[in-house]
Amino acid sequence: MTKEDCVTIYVTAESEDVAVHISTALVREKLIACANVQTGIRSIYEWDGVIQLDNEVAVTMKTVASHVDAVIAKVKEMHSYGVPCITVSPIVDGNPEYLEWVARQTKA
Incomplete structure (x- = not known):
């Protein structure tokens, strides 16, 4: 396992309950090692020609690259939005022991 094998997945949700529900399912299925749920986000965007606030x-979810497709599919399946925000970023460096833990937690 190298540090390049680990990624973070960023998702937004309408509520803490939805975020916790999705995150718990993903941890339980060992698709992600952990998730950090941050409340108090204000999102400003245009949807159907109208500015939304x-x-x-x-x-923020931590997992391995090989699980990305499954995580995206599961989030889309469980999410309340028709087009949820799901982005993936590589982890380019970090605490080696933590990244090994992420790898161990996500093994099938």
């Missing part, structure tokens, strides 16, 4: 929750 919504309260949201942001979730």
Whole structure:
């Protein structure tokens, strides 16, 4: 396992309950090692020609690259939005022991 094998997945949700529900399912299925749920996010965007200002929750998930497709599919399946924000970023460096833990937690 190298540090390049680990990624973070960023997701927004309409509420803390939705974010916790999705995150718990993903941890339980060992698709992610952990998730950080951050409340108090204000999102400003245009949807159907109208500027929106919504309260949201942001979730940062840590996993391995090989699980990305499954995580995206599961989030889309469980999410309340028709087009949820899901982005993936590589982890380019970090605490080696932590990254090994992420790898161990996400083994099938």
